[in-house]
Amino acid sequence: MEGTVGDIQLCVEGLHKTYRPGLFEADVEALKGLSFEVRRGEIFGFLGPNGYAAVQVSPPQEHATGPQWYTRYQPVSYQLESRGGTRGQFVDMVERCKAVGVDIYVDAVINHMADVGTGTGVAGSEYTEFSYPVPYGYDDFHRCGRNENNSIRNYQDKWEVQNCQLGGLADIDTSRPSVQAKIGAYLNDLLSLGVAGFRL
Numbered sequence: 001m002e003g004t005v006g007d008i009q010l011c012v013e014g015l016h017k018t019y020r021p022g023l024f025e026a027d028v029e030a031l032k033g034l035s036f037e038v039r040r041g042e043i044f045g046f047l048g049p050n051g052y053a054a055v056q057v058s059p060p061q062e063h064a065t066g067p068q069w070y071t072r073y074q075p076v077s078y079q080l081e082s083r084g085g086t087r088g089q090f091v092d093m094v095e096r097c098k099a100v101g102v103d104i105y106v107d108a109v110i111n112h113m114a115d116v117g118t119g120t121g122v123a124g125s126e127y128t129e130f131s132y133p134v135p136y137g138y139d140d141f142h143r144c145g146r147n148e149n150n151s152i153r154n155y156q157d158k159w160e161v162q163n164c165q166l167g168g169l170a171d172i173d174t175s176r177p178s179v180q181a182k183i184g185a186y187l188n189d190l191l192s193l194g195v196a197g198f199r200l
Helices: 043-050 070-072 087-099 158-163 177-192
Strands: 009-020 028-039 054-057 103-107 113-114 169-171 197-199
Touching: 087 103
Parallel strands: 054 103, 103 197
Antiparallel strands: 009 028, 113 169
8 A cells, every 4th residue: 555654544455244134044244355545635535526415514513521332421511522622623624525525414412421420521610419511500400319319219100210310320300491501502503513413
């Protein structure tokens, strides 16, 4: 493959993928020896021409700190500043993808915030128990009064699933009009930047 090391952003050589569709079925070879390079500035031109009409991105809002994948799913604020980049970088990505016919769908986390407790988000916003810089306060969250730490224990109990916390995540009371307005403002902000839709 050609190109200098500094130019190459992604290099795949001899990729193979084999899977078994069923327990007693023969292996299927899905990929055999796929090789390609993507150079600096080419990724946006790579997606559209190769049949990608859209991509889904991780939640772009400020989230809890930590290297684990799931911290991106623990919102601290609706500020567009995450491990994935700044607001400006997000806008640039959306515009560059749109220019080559690729829509962006955002994985939007709107039913809970970060773990109950205290901490600092990746953009420096501080939060405490049931107080987040959206702003959300104590009355904006469910506290079901069941189980240890108000956590869901019985996933077959509809009321418990809708009103208790998933693990230690602060469960937002989305029935409150003030909460709905804040969530709506966040989603409308993303739409104004050119986002095509959401995964909720």
